[in-house]
Amino acid sequence: MFPFTRKPVEMVHPSAALPGRATSIPTAEAHFLSGRPLKSPVPDGMAEAVFGMGCFWGVERMFWKLDGVWLTMVGYAAGFTPNPTYQEVCTGHTGHNEVVRVIYDPSIISYDALLRTFWEGHDPTQGMAQGNDRGTQYRSGIYCASDADRTKAEASRETFAPRLKAAGYGAITTEIMAAPAFYFAEDYHQQYLAKNPGGYCGIGGTGVTCPVGVGA
Template sequence: MFFMSRKKAEMVRAEDALPGRAAAIPTADTHFLSGRPLTLSVPEGMEVAMFGMGCFWGVERMFWKLEGVWLTMVGYAGGFTQNPTYQEVCTGQTGHNEVVRVVYDPKVISYETLLQVFWEGHDPTQGMRQGNDVGTQYRSGIYTTTEAQAQAAQDSRAAYADQLRKAGFGAITTEIVPAPSFYFAEDYHQQYLAKNPNGYCGIGGTGVSCPIGTGIAQAG
């Protein structure tokens, strides 16, 4: 068991990753709560953010509750396998992370506020795991869509790292990279905790506040 957990916590090499498939995995047509089409299209004036924080069920719930968030969706990103299934991602042989893609209105909610929810909503010092969930799919990641987002993410990491150090935590392991291809997760994963309010999700924050997150976004 320990050996399997250790292997799942090691990033697979591209040449060893599962091949995947050309066709997209079927997913939900609409958002379970808002009824809006579950699509990669972005309405005019909206912007996109993408985060990995552990089990994407609980992460998505954190973001869909925020005023100014237009649409949330869960999926896989940051790996090598084209159009992976959940079962494939769970093997650790795709390289993908469980991520939430957030479409938001920057006139209502700032990117910095989304970053604050990200940092405070999980423990970004745990490497390839989050709580009892072990594997590369549970790693901490910020996947940026603009240079301004990338700068804001780097600045926020530096600020939060200082706060975590003072509280006795180790170094931040969060990856901050340009947003890779996003692959929709299966229908039943979308808005899972709205459909299953008592469902398990093993994420939890550090209890340390992140000193950002007010005002209208400057990033984006």
Template sequence: MFARPSRMPTSEEALPGRKDPIPTAEFHFISGLPLDAPVPPGMEEAIFGMGCFWGVERKFWRTEGVWLTMVGYAAGITPNPTYKETCTGLTGHNEVVRVIYDPEVVSYEALLKVFWEGHDPTQGNRQGNDVGTQYRSGIYTFTPAQAEAAKASRALYGEKLAAAGYGPITTEILPAPTFYFAEDYHQQYLAKNPDGYCGIGGTGVSCPIGLPEARA
């Protein structure tokens, strides 16, 4: 339905977007928590892009220690983009999931394990049949410690993938950009539509992040 360039747009090519945020859901469909809730004291946040954000969000809301999840667009150029605009490839944005979690229950390294094992990070601007820059693999970090952990995990998992016959990891690791909420119907989509399609899939290669041998 939409053109899907295989490269990021320049600022001159990018769609203009809009000043005001697009409407979205007020509350999380499963927990009932407000989606714009501030990060509670003691909790932390993370942003991941790993293909279709419907399935990615489900992976994280099912993870013990995750308090709140929401889907949106990030790491591009266009302010307050819509889904249709993002699908053109002319916003530069990635489909991402913002995760608020309790580090006393689930570590950032454990979230990285969910990330690496939940998709194929060697595919570039695609995941399976979903093709476009909005499906690229990305980790967007909020602290130096997150950035260090993400880069270390990329190196370690890259070795595991290479041993299994996969190519180089294409995952971008960047400081957390502005997060723009996706539309209401995208939030917790697979809870509302259990039979919905989502093209993400892992490699079957286990990620040792967070396990004792990974720290040795």
């Protein structure tokens, strides 16, 4: 989130992770733009997806702008510390990634179309970094709600990789796994760039087009 900040770029061992806490940390009650409750159950007919692409401020804005996306929220996932705080995540000693949870209507926007936004919206070859942001919390990740979604995510990676290579980029470092526990980030992080339009965010795409989800 803050440029040129030096943070660990290797995953902490689970035995060395911070202990965390048994209760969740406070967060916003409702989405700043839509007013929809952030912790409401996924409505019937809707689906969910979770992505890590670097600074979650800009990633969330990228997804809330899409037609068919019903709700977005930011948080922490794929680490070891239960109910971490932002300050703890920033130490690199929780193992968590900054992620965006997306609730969407698959009758309007497909999971493949979300994957296209994911691949085109950041550089998935940077390892434990994105832009000027360095640290394990900025890694590229797709956290899948179902086996079918995981199959699509892996297929999209194989489709996009040759295009990146042809454009001079290295190997994709994106982790793809079943969706782990999602922990809400603090109130001020939710829809941050709607509240602070001039806020910093270091994510940026490669300019390489991903053919997955076109027209979906």
